[in-house]
Amino acid sequence: MKKILLAILSFVLFSISSWAQENEKIAPEGFDKLQTGIPHGQLDTVTYNSKTVGSQRKAVVYTPPGYSKKKKYPVLYLLHGIGGDEFEWLRNGQPQVILDNLYAQGKIKPMLVVLPNGRAMKDDRAVGNIFDSTKVQAFATFEQDLLNDLIPFIEANYPVHKDQKRRAIAGLSMGGGQSLNFGLGNLYKFAWVGGFSSAPNTKTPDKLLPNPEEAKKKLQLLWISCGTEDNLMRISTRTHEYLDQNKVPHIFYVEPGGHDFKVWKNDLYMFSQLLFKPVDKSKFSNITVLDIPASTNVR
Ligand code: FER
Numbered sequence: 001m002k003k004i005l006l007a008i009l010s011f012v013l014f015s016i017s018s019w020a021q022e023n024e025k026i027a028p029e030g031f032d033k034l035q036t037g038i039p040h041g042q043l044d045t046v047t048y049n050s051k052t053v054g055s056q057r058k059a060v061v062y063t064p065p066g067y068s069k070k071k072k073y074p075v076l077y078l079l080h081g082i083g084g085d086e087f088e089w090l091r092n093g094q095p096q097v098i099l100d101n102l103y104a105q106g107k108i109k110p111m112l113v114v115l116p117n118g119r120a121m122k123d124d125r126a127v128g129n130i131f132d133s134t135k136v137q138a139f140a141t142f143e144q145d146l147l148n149d150l151i152p153f154i155e156a157n158y159p160v161h162k163d164q165k166r167r168a169i170a171g172l173s174m175g176g177g178q179s180l181n182f183g184l185g186n187l188y189k190f191a192w193v194g195g196f197s198s199a200p201n202t203k204t205p206d207k208l209l210p211n212p213e214e215a216k217k218k219l220q221l222l223w224i225s226c227g228t229e230d231n232l233m234r235i236s237t238r239t240h241e242y243l244d245q246n247k248v249p250h251i252f253y254v255e256p257g258g259h260d261f262k263v264w265k266n267d268l269y270m271f272s273q274l275l276f277k278p279v280d281k282s283k284f285s286n287i288t289v290l291d292i293p294a295s296t297n298v299r
Contacts, residue, residue: 025289026255027098027269034097038104039065041096045086048153052145053120059150060086060115061158062096065103067110072159074276075112076192077146078268079171079178082139082199083130086117089172092261098269109276111168112160118175120145139174139201143182147189165220168275170194172264173232177201180224180239184209187218192275194223196267197259198235205242212246220279222250225267227257228290249281255289 041064050057064073078095080088089095095113102108117124121138129135155162169190171179176198183193185208195202202208209215215222222243226236240252253270257263270287 027266031101031269032094032098032265035101038100040100041065042067043096048150050145050149052141052149053122055122057117058086059117060090062113064110065100069159072161073110073112074166075114075154075160076168076170076275077114077116079116079118079175081173081175083126085126086115089115093265095268098265099272102272107273111276112158114154116150118142118178139178142178146182164189165191166276168192170271172196173199174201180208184215187214191218191220194271196264197226197230197232199232200235202235202239205239212248215248221274223271224250225253225255227255227263229258232259249284251284251287253288
């Protein structure tokens with residue numbers, strides 16, 4: 001009798017928790033607060049040889065709690081903005097805290113997160129005029145560095161899966177533009193693509209995705225998000241409208257806020273929970289904070 005009651009109780013609790021998860025529209029209070037009583041992942045700085053740039057370049061790698069070389073992990077490449085470098089997310093967004101907390105609640109699949117420097121040039125520091133054309137160009141050059149240098153380095157040195165289905169790319173602002181450009185431009189490499197508050201380096205829709213049918217077949221998740229107070233909203237809206245017109249399943253997640261880490265931390269919280277799990281594309285239009293269908297959510 002006790003056993004039956006226990007079974008019923010755990011079923012009810014499980015249903016409530018999965019219902020809550022499905023209906024969670026925004027990160028709850030405390031999602032980004034360091035907790036001491038839980039297992040933590042680890043951060044390593046790595047150096048790889050970039051044939052593209054002709055230099056030794058640095059990246060940060062977050063391995064999840066319980067990481068073991070005997071297991072194999074999917075990988076998320078997580079990119080920074082125009083004023084950032086490989087440490088920007090750590091300095092301002094503390095993704096390791098957000099992810100540790102999500103692991104403690106069993107809400108995400110174990111994955112490696114690689115934080116590269118997306119300014120692929122010899123002096124890749126965010127100094128001087130960060131809008132200088134050679135620096136902006138270096139954000140485009142990073143596509144070759146990522147594909148030909150960094151990904152092979154990670155795959156040679158970490159126990160990771162090497163198939164498209166288990167490789168994700170996302171980023172904020174310039175890194176959002178890069179993620180959309182590189183992800184959608186190399187669908188054989190990435191199945192999970194996220195642009196957070198994507199910048200004007202995002203290709204125009206017809207160049208970004210000239211072949212929507214291919215994207216429909218190969219993508220698991222395409223995530224476009226932006227804060228309502230962000231001056232760059234037009235870039236995300238333009239991309240979303242094209243995707244809608246071409247019936248490419250995607251999440252258009254419009255949230256309160258501007259062009260800042262409050263928004264990007266929330267994006268990471270929401271986006272990371274979807275990764276490397278079975279996807280139900282019919283539910284995509286339900287995922288938006290403002291609680292109106294994504295297709296009417298256009299400014
Ligand atoms: C621009 C406005 C913003 C631009 C880039 C940005 C290259 C990037 C912002 C960021 O990364 O936060 O016109 O052009």
